[in-house]
Amino acid sequence: MLKVFKARAGGNGSGRSRSGRGKAAVTFAARLAVDGVSRRYDQTLALDDVSLEVEPGKILCLLGPSGCGKTTLLRIIAGVEAPSSGSVLIDGQEVAGPNRFVPPEKRGVGLMFQDFALFPHLTILDNVAFGLRSLTKQQAQAEAYAALERVGLGDYERDYPHILSGGQQQRVALARAIAPRPGIVLMDEPFSGLDSQLRESMREETLAIIRESRATCIVVTHDSEEAMRMGDVIALMRDGRVVQTGPAPELYRTPKDLFAARTFSDLNELPARVQGGRAETALGTFAASDFVDGTEVIVCVRQGGIRLLKPGEGTLGRVLDTRFLGDVGLLEIAVEGHEGPILARVRAADMPVRGDELGVGVDEGGVLVFPARND
Template identity: 40%
Template sequence: MAHLEIHNLVQRYGAHVVVQDVSFQVETGHIACLLGPSGCGKTTLLRCIAGFEEVAGGEVRLDGVSVSRPGFRLPPERRKIGMVFQDYALFPHLTVDQNVAFGLGQASAAEKQARVEHLLALVGLQGQGYKYPHELSGGQQQRVALARALAPRPQLILLDEPFSNLDVDLRERLSLEVRDILKEEGCTAILVTHDQHEAFAMADEIGIVAEGRIQQWDSPYNLYHQPANRFVADFIGQGVLVPGRVIGEHQVRIDLGTLNSVSPVECSKGCGTCNGARAEHQCQVDVLLRPDDVVHDDASSTRARVLNKAFRGADILYTLELTGGTRVLSLVPSHHNHALGEEIGIRLDVDHVVAFRSHQPADLPASRIPNLAR
């Protein structure tokens, strides 16, 4: 059953539309994520769900009950929603125990203590309840903030960039721990972030947001391997769009060879069938190649020149240039340490063919071709 339903939501500030006709739903017990660049509207969406803002159009429903629509907004405190903020928002004059117990309201002292002890054990802070927030690390403070949000057993947890103040290693580790905690509590949750690593680590499903719209709502796997448009292809993971020519309904040719697609390759508008078409009439497409699609192979006759390299410990990410000038990325085990300017053998190993029509008009920017991975 869907715990949260968003129907055609619109939000604007004056004449500026921030959220445009957004619809999605989150099943009970699932963790969803709104992922996108700064200023795309994802935090505004979260605030509308929380009830902090009126909506200009559409509707927000919790367990089938309308809580926001034009002219009506159920107050945040009546929505049974917990919030975890970017800056933790802990009360500095209260101990950890007192912070976690703050939202327990009319519960007895014994019930409060039992709930606090359970949650502190759950978030790995057992025995730390006597401390004050300033005596804790950033990661510990974030755990306290999560425990406080979970304490009153909310129906929905909203997390607004909760790990952005932490270093990269702690951010990735804590995101996995928070997922386990939310699953153990059986919570429905929505995470807002601009960091795809956090999103992939935590979320069952992700909505890619750009210019106030959901570009694709899908699993992390499908977002990476089956992006719905150029923006999603560019924003998720790493990759390069290379020119190609459709030579059959399920085949496209690029400089590195011919790719076979399980599904039909998207052609230019008005193309008709590409089967048997003369070369000058065959459809031009842009094909997405991920770094793992281009495999280093010393025995291959296809050669590429090393333009740049980024050492990543176990792997090196190479930027390579083919004879015809096409540039691709390749992720190679780091014991293959090649010099700039050196030619190496490569071959394709593409499981998912992703192609977009060339010169396709779009409201969003097309994918960039980097000289090195972002």
């Protein structure tokens, strides 16, 4: 792990910075490989034969619902837990597995917890310097201060965590994670405790700092939009397994199954039976050439793929309800032959009014077909 120390720039002993934010110190990014990792707690299988690879300097988002194994996998990579089977390799060297177990502090990994885990009795500077045990006190404080400057909190070095807002505490936790210049940074749902506006700004700021540091990064999240915005690669998990891995456009456009499709899109789900390579629904007939005749399928139409047409065109529909959501409007539309409303997202300026009759069409580029047995 690269270690370059420098004296505190512009320090006068006052504990207050006089400059803007600096840049995150560059590290040597590490390659991470998870090979067939499983984790069992008594009779519960939390992870089941998980394999992943993360290229140096890339950001991987572990995405999935609560209880799917995301945090367990993160803790095994960090060294907080050991796998029941399989191995973890950093730059080709086994750090967890049948032959070797390297403790967390010797893995070159920075960990950022969901609850920030700041020590209330330590100053902000000492919190950030806590993990720099191999350095002298002066060197550790210089490195810690540089990290605080990067996250915009150099002015708070002598204060204590309780005076900080949630967003500021999150920045301190980030500074502590990057201060040792780790080859890999691990983040366990780092923005879940912040309000929506602050979460968005902190996400962008954190992403910029990670990019500057060039560290390999793994972010645990249950928010698909967050995963798409942050991750170079997304690993979608369910029930302790990796369902699908790839860049965001791939998982969005070609989800592997209905679970993956639901994760990334708001869908209208229409049951159908395949005949002649087509699936007939209340909104039309769609290609289903991958299925044999007689197969029960679910035709999924993204809400944004619903098109509003003139009466007499497409399928006849009647607007049951409208909801203004800012730039877009959400419509509930009744169509003959489908139980329950069809949901459509349209430009707010194009919203009809409740009770209007109109035609309903579908953008076939937004249609996905899955076997019903996978529902």
